Amino acid sequence: MTFDQIRxxxxxxIGAEFVSxxxxxxLQPQLNVHAxxxxxxxxxxxxxxxxxxxxxxxxxxxxxxxxxxTFDLLYHLYSIPYNHSLxxxxxxxxxxxxxxxxVDSICSVWQGANWQERExxxxxxxxxxxxxxxxxxxxxxxxxxFPLRKDYQTQEFYHGIKVENPISN
Amino acid sequence: xxxxxxxxxYKEENLRLSEPNFFRAExxxxxxxxxxxxxxxxxTHGVLRLEVLTDGExxxxxxxxxxxxxxxxxxxxxxxxxxxxxxxxxRLDYMAAMNSEHIxxxxxxxxxxxxxxxxxxxxxIRVLVAELNRIASHFIAVGTYAIDIGAVxxxxxxxxxxxxxxxxxxxxxxxxxxxxxxxxxxxxxxxxVGFEERCREFVTYLRPKLKELQQLVINNKIFIxxxxxxxxxxxxxxxxxxxxxxxxxxxGLRYDLRRVDQYSVYPELDFDIPVGEGQVGTKGDCWDRxxxxxxxxxxxxxxxxxxxxxxxxxxxxTRDFDxxxxxxxxxxxxxMDFYIRGESPKGELGFFFRSTGTYDIxxxxxxxxxxxxxxAVLPEISRGVMVADLIAILGSIDVVMxxxxx
Numbered sequence: 001m002t003f004d005q006i007r008x009x010x011x012x013x014i015g016a017e018f019v020s021x022x023x024x025x026x027l028q029p030q031l032n033v034h035a036x037x038x039x040x041x042x043x044x045x046x047x048x049x050x051x052x053x054x055x056x057x058x059x060x061x062x063x064x065x066x067x068x069x070t071f072d073l074l075y076h077l078y079s080i081p082y083n084h085s086l087x088x089x090x091x092x093x094x095x096x097x098x099x100x101x102x103v104d105s106i107c108s109v110w111q112g113a114n115w116q117e118r119e120x121x122x123x124x125x126x127x128x129x130x131x132x133x134x135x136x137x138x139x140x141x142x143x144x145x146f147p148l149r150k151d152y153q154t155q156e157f158y159h160g161i162k163v164e165n166p167i168s169n
Numbered sequence: 170x171x172x173x174x175x176x177x178x179y180k181e182e183n184l185r186l187s188e189p190n191f192f193r194a195e196x197x198x199x200x201x202x203x204x205x206x207x208x209x210x211x212x213t214h215g216v217l218r219l220e221v222l223t224d225g226e227x228x229x230x231x232x233x234x235x236x237x238x239x240x241x242x243x244x245x246x247x248x249x250x251x252x253x254x255x256x257x258x259x260r261l262d263y264m265a266a267m268n269s270e271h272i273x274x275x276x277x278x279x280x281x282x283x284x285x286x287x288x289x290x291x292x293x294i295r296v297l298v299a300e301l302n303r304i305a306s307h308f309i310a311v312g313t314y315a316i317d318i319g320a321v322x323x324x325x326x327x328x329x330x331x332x333x334x335x336x337x338x339x340x341x342x343x344x345x346x347x348x349x350x351x352x353x354x355x356x357x358x359x360x361x362v363g364f365e366e367r368c369r370e371f372v373t374y375l376r377p378k379l380k381e382l383q384q385l386v387i388n389n390k391i392f393i394x395x396x397x398x399x400x401x402x403x404x405x406x407x408x409x410x411x412x413x414x415x416x417x418x419x420x421g422l423r424y425d426l427r428r429v430d431q432y433s434v435y436p437e438l439d440f441d442i443p444v445g446e447g448q449v450g451t452k453g454d455c456w457d458r459x460x461x462x463x464x465x466x467x468x469x470x471x472x473x474x475x476x477x478x479x480x481x482x483x484x485x486x487t488r489d490f491d492x493x494x495x496x497x498x499x500x501x502x503x504x505m506d507f508y509i510r511g512e513s514p515k516g517e518l519g520f521f522f523r524s525t526g527t528y529d530i531x532x533x534x535x536x537x538x539x540x541x542x543x544x545a546v547l548p549e550i551s552r553g554v555m556v557a558d559l560i561a562i563l564g565s566i567d568v569v570m571x572x573x574x575x
Contacts, residue, residue: 026505027279054408057510058537060521074521076508076537080408080424087508112411115545123243138236138574140187147244148533159187160178 001051001084003029009051014044023089030074030087038090039104045077045086046109053077053086056110059117061124063150069094071126073103092126102127123148191232192222200224204556208237214313214563215570217544226555231548238574246534251277251500252353254534259347261536262572264309267302267338268513270351271295275432276509276520277353280502283495287354290484291492292434294360295351297368297476298341300469304375305334306514307415307462307469310567314459315386317564318395323386330378333371340364354496359486365477372470372477379466387456387463396459397450400550400562404453410549411542414516415461416566419445420453426512438475440468455565462567501529508537515539515567536575540568 003022010031011019018037023030033041045053057076064070075088095101105128106113117128118137125146128134136143144155154163192203206219216237222230242261246254258273259266274295278284312327335345340361342350350357386392402412404420417424425442427435443464445457480486504526510519516539523533543566551559 026503027507028505030506056411057517058508058519058521058535060533060535060537062506062523062533074506074508076519076521080422083429087506110411111409111549112542112545115541119541136236138239140236141189142186147241148247159180159183 001082003031003086006051006084006086007031009048010041010044013048014040028085028087030089032089032091035090035092035103038088039106039109041088042075042106042109051079052081053079055080056106056112059113059120061120061126061148063094063124063148065150066094071101071124073120073126075106100125100127102129104129105131107132122146125149188218188234188236190220192220192230197222201229206559208234214568217563217568217570217573219559219563221556221559223556228551228554228556228559231551231559233544233547235544235570235573238570240575242536242575243534246531248530250529251531254531255352256347256349258536259349260571261538261575262306262513262515262518262540262569263346264569265302265306265514266346266348267295267299267351268306268511269518270348271299271433272509272511272513272518273520274351274353275511276507276522277500277502279509280505280507280522280524281354281497281500283354283497286495288484288490288492288494289434290480290486290490291356293476293479293484294356294492296434296438297473297480298338298348298350300472300476301334301338301368303514304466304469305331307466310514311382311386311459311462314561314564314567315392317560318392320386320389320392323382326378326385327382330375333374337364337367337371340367352493352496353500355494356492359490359492360480362486365481368473369477372474375466375470379463379470383463387460393449393456396455396561396565399450399455399554399558400565401451402453402546402550406546406549407453410546412516412546413539413542414512414514415465416458416516416543418442419457419461421445421447426510426517430510432511434476438472440471443468455561458565458567499529502526510537513539515569515572516543536572538572538575540566540570541573544568544573 018041019031020034021032045051055078057078060074062072070091070093073090077086090103092101092103105117117131120126121134122136122139123146145152202223204221204223206221208216208218218234220232221228242257245257255270258269262269308327308331312324315323339345342348342357402420404422407417407420421444423442423444443461445452445461449456502524504524506523508519508521510517518539519537521535522531525532551562
């Protein structure tokens with residue numbers, strides 16, 4: 001099934017207002033989804049028997065930088081029986097240090113999202129609402145900052161060990 | 170001589186602050202106990218820490234703690250040109266570096282739009298070395314698994330056979346485990362003269378050894394008693410958790426990205442996809458996962474033979490063949506987001522790229538690690554098992570911490 005067919009089926013089912021647009025791109029088209037309708041779109045993608053996206057391959061986030069002031073969240077979905085794929089993109093504001101940005105967790109739809117969302121929280125500081133267990137996963141619990149943000153500054157000392165960042169400019 | 174500076178300030182609560190336990194001792198019910206496995210325990214396959222809540226011999230809950238091998242792959246990748254990321258990619262799954270390189274190079278080539286221009290000989294060499302590496306990775310998986318459940322001999326035998334692969338790959342590119350052999354747009358070098366013959370010899374040597382492995386380990390009564398009906402992973406749970414690779418196939422789904430995505434020269438090659446059938450226990454148990462791995466070694470041998478036929482036949486070595494001929498000097502893809510996936514020995518390895526189009530360095534690279542997704546199901550399938558079975562289940566998932574922690 002092509003991207004356009006998927007989009008038509010999806011918007012017929014849940015209404016066009018949930019989808020904010022698309023980005024045809026060079027190779028992989030992306031479907032832009034509003035942050036607040038993400039979980040509804042995802043559960044429809046899984047439960048609709050014509051779409052049936054049962055395999056969540058990857059979730060990742062991209063920091064668009066401080067000038068644009070947004071994060072992109074990308075969801076790569078595949079359907080094993082139909083062998084078609086879809087990329088969902090959610091753009092959320094960066095928030096501030098006091099109030100981290102947040103988006104709905106999709107653990108209730110695909111349980112494989114659990115650790116991937118934890119990793120995104122760990123690296124970007126994006127909170128996932130209703131996540132069953134949102135803790136840091138790779139970094140120590142008392143690490144300061146979110147390293148994959150573009151404006152990340154390493155702390156000077158960690159438990160008395162000097163933190164050297166060999167790749168800082 | 171300058172004064173030596175002590176750089177680490179020891180405080181008793183450092184460990185508790187950096188990686189606190191999920192369970193608290195004061196919340197335990199009578200009879201419950203927290204057991205800490207790892208991070209230096211050999212049966213955890215690297216530096217994985219398992220926090221196990223037990224009730225007597227029974228596991229009530231497992232909480233994996235990881236990150237001890239975190240090497241900031243994704244942060245490093247934001248500062249390096251595409252071709253210089255490949256050595257980092259090697260170090261993700263250091264048991265199967267060729268497969269990771271192949272998938273990474275394939276992704277960047279697709280972004281550059283040069284994937285059709287790659288010579289067939291190059292592609293066949295890539296598949297050949299990747300399949301050799303797949304066998305080596307499965308040997309480590311099955312060998313260390315045998316150690317985990319108490320048999321040391323198979324590990325030594327498998328390491329002996331894996332040594333042949335390591336030496337052959339060393340002959341190809343100079344390194345035994347971390348190769349940097351597959352380049353974007355080509356290869357570091359053509360195969361050395363005489364490699365095809367040596368490789369054929371190896372295939373003839375390995376077939377009976379695999380048979381032996383099957384008789385010695387897989388069909389061994391003790392092995393079956395120890396692994397059948399342990400750690401059953403139902404198919405619907407596996408798919409929902411994003412499990413891939415041999416673990417998914419052991420649960421009974423014939424799903425292999427080499428077939429599904431038809432990448433590289435795999436559509437031209439003839440091989441089967443083994444699946445778990447629950448021959449000695451239930452479909453998707455620890456025995457099935459190891460059984461599928463051993464059968465996959467046979468299929469890899471089949472692929473290697475076909476690649477060798479092609480490399481000696483239609484795509485023979487010629488004097489003017491230069492594997493670096495179309496490797497681009499400047500790697501600058503157009504502005505796009507792209508996700509590539511491929512079948513590594515552990516499962517679906519994916520790379521996500523975002524390129525800006527104005528810069529040789531990617532704005533973001535993300536590695537989708539199959540081991541991490543496979544490990545995520547461990548707490549689910551090890552509730553209520555014995556502590557010894559927990560080790561058996563963990564080993565059968567075949568995790569490599571380098572890839573989980575990145």
